[in-house]
Amino acid sequence: MDMPAKPVTRIGTPTSDTKNLKTRGRDSLKDIVGKMSCSEAFYFIVTGKTPNETERNVFDSCLTILMDHGLTPNAVVARLVEDAVPDDIQVPIAAGILMVGGKFVGTMVGAGRLVSECVAKGGDPRSWAAETVARFKAEKRRIPGFGHPYYFPTDPRQVRLFEIAAEAGVPGKHIAAIKILSEEIDKSSGKHLTLNATGACGALLAEIGFPVEAMRAVAVVSRAAGLVAHIYEEKKNPITPAVSGFVNAIPYEDPA
Amino acid sequence: MDMPAKPVTRIGTPTSDTKNLKTRGRDSLKDIVGKMSCSEAFYFIVTGKTPNETERNVFDSCLTILMDHGLTPNAVVARLVEDAVPDDIQVPIAAGILMVGGKFVGTMVGAGRLVSECVAKGGDPRSWAAETVARFKAEKRRIPGFGHPYYFPTDPRQVRLFEIAAEAGVPGKHIAAIKILSEEIDKSSGKHLTLNATGACGALLAEIGFPVEAMRAVAVVSRAAGLVAHIYEEKKNPITPAVSGFVNAIPYEDPA
């Protein structure tokens, strides 16, 4: 094996370095703690850029919209794990976020990647959209960010996210691209498909320059915070006994 | 087994309920998304209370101070897992936060619990502190929140956190308690022990009424955000080859 490149990190100084307390070139205690909110610091530590007001508002809207959707399967998992491991709250949080995978949140990343490619490439977004629709059709794949089991014809969360982005004053190219994509999808199939909240998040995160490779992590961190509420509620007012009762009533059958 | 109590949740409505989009009694789209920052929403969803400015500033300071400390073991773990599972960012995040356990962050919870008990009980904090020091001494246990391998006589992060809390205008009883505890520790042993940043966080979170049972989760969520920066850096500028090279050079020996 070749000699690896000399490793280096540009994130932060170690605790052992008591003379410097730095994060990405800034003084951690003067410029971050007491100055930045958690989401500003999160955006800063990933991108290396202090978010401006537009970026901050958009980033917070994506973080807050993904925080909770009631008793989703990952909330149920976190609660069942909490019941078994009640003294190590990081364990139920970890189990719950393991489910924030490609099947559900992957569509956010997919949508974010598509519109980023559109904007990076430049040119007419309408012809890009038509080509994209044709390509996914040929490959028999669903376009990420579209369709919803409950919301039709519009997902109110998508509407709200675009409203916030407009008020915040984003440049708007990525949002324009996903809207055009939505129109081309409908035109191609002859029927309407809902542009959903994860698709909208992908476009918003692309607007504020959050890297596509880390987009899913926005959902992970946000959901981690939401799961804490479920885990804490489970300690006071558990659903585990009811869920256990339900699954215990699922019958066992001998194989045929 | 007895019939469990009829289960109920007071966190949020499910996605299937398209008429209501509520979180803890508030309209998710009008009152939270676009209105609250991520940390405000996190505080709100756990405690059910909208944080005032004092609470918000203190909560953000605890979240940001715990976000990163360079190439800590959990950053290294997240990076090694990222190298093996590069397409599912929730997996390295989960592996990394599994390490936010009792050994390190437990001291924050322990300190938070101690000062909460002191304030809840009322009375003279000095006699509480003396009794606490005596009790831990008798049980040969270390008092959580004190001691540091690098910072002596003071941990600058603790100083900064108390400064922020004072500026934010916290009531101050929990902070007073931990300061008195610090004095009694020194008096009892005849030598100074550093009041550290995790001890300070425990006192600050107690000041703003964040529940002791969920305090460790503040570190978990915050560190999850910080790990994203490491995982993303690992994709661009990895340390895994160097770490692998180092451990491959650790010799294998036959048992004696």
Added chain:
Amino acid sequence: MDMPAKPVTRIGTPTSDTKNLKTRGRDSLKDIVGKMSCSEAFYFIVTGKTPNETERNVFDSCLTILMDHGLTPNAVVARLVEDAVPDDIQVPIAAGILMVGGKFVGTMVGAGRLVSECVAKGGDPRSWAAETVARFKAEKRRIPGFGHPYYFPTDPRQVRLFEIAAEAGVPGKHIAAIKILSEEIDKSSGKHLTLNATGACGALLAEIGFPVEAMRAVAVVSRAAGLVAHIYEEKKNPITPAVSGFVNAIPYEDPA
């Protein structure tokens, strides 16, 4: 920080060493693969000792008895995670085994530790048992390995495990100790408490010299195997839709 001791491993050679393929001093390809069963290799790699027939039979009985108990909470968690992350079977397995914690399986370790201490110390096991019962009573703690919500007066799995151990020809001191402990528990409280399967496993693993610190791992590995059956069944014949339907019907309520 002091210079750490020069690190070394005595488990196995790395893949990069193509001249040696060794595990704990033995040739991996000649002495292990094709020669040992999985459980023999597991025992060997942890203890460094090739198990004799007695040890093998007892170890296999502990591994097989812990493999499955139907739709336990950890099977449900593994199945829900499988539904969300269907292409990475290690993820649902990991989520499920995270629940093999102190609350349930800890009793096995606790029982194993107690009887190991009794045998290590020597002397009259009856006075050890009486002292142990008195100590736990004074500390208001439950003695690990006793009590069961369904089995009374005996747990048939415990009976079977002791039968296998007797047939296998274990020395028997740890089993004798836990039986005497059971008698002293009943004598002290004046009523019978079931000696359960996890208590029995603790005693059996102590009989065959499996280290107390790794005992819980026997349950973890065994349950990992059992979870594979649940995850695979979930792919073919899922319970997730029914569980989701059940939890979706748990009502959301506004806070009072």
Added chain:
Amino acid sequence: MDMPAKPVTRIGTPTSDTKNLKTRGRDSLKDIVGKMSCSEAFYFIVTGKTPNETERNVFDSCLTILMDHGLTPNAVVARLVEDAVPDDIQVPIAAGILMVGGKFVGTMVGAGRLVSECVAKGGDPRSWAAETVARFKAEKRRIPGFGHPYYFPTDPRQVRLFEIAAEAGVPGKHIAAIKILSEEIDKSSGKHLTLNATGACGALLAEIGFPVEAMRAVAVVSRAAGLVAHIYEEKKNPITPAVSGFVNAIPYEDPA
């Protein structure tokens, strides 16, 4: 949402059913515990079939060959997590197995799937092999199960696995298919590529009818057992201080 099919499980009875202790139609205490080894029970609980001697020997060889490869990244991760969470052995095991993902062990599943398709389809394996090589070449993808950074021209573990399979008396069609595939790969590129141990495992597991969807789990369970040895060694003879020392020396740099 439609009413889901009435859920049922055919794995095992719950603990609450004290009258039946059954696993896949067999009496758990009479037919499994004390009768089957861990690997026999693992094979049985996943496939519903008691393994014959051939299947048992082959399954054990796959389990044992994957158990350890020294200080691999997942062993290092398990050891670092053990250091942070020393009292919950399931946590470092879970963190370590999260890394048994598509990048490394996926090739076993890929190879197993390819040869299963070949045998299921019937016909001349040579033309199947030539078509497969051509298809992967056209799609610029690597054929799973081939190539190795250290072993050339042969991987001794593959040789040993095929030897065991032959001695065990497997039908041999899947092994024949992968050997022919190996020949066609070499013919197509004009140079030799090593048939590796994971490719061999895929073929062996296909020979004994272990389902492709669960093949990766064989590596997961086996590695879980191997990690226990590393975690236990870490408690006695840690590498964490040395690894921490190494990563602490990786310099932090301000961004340019």
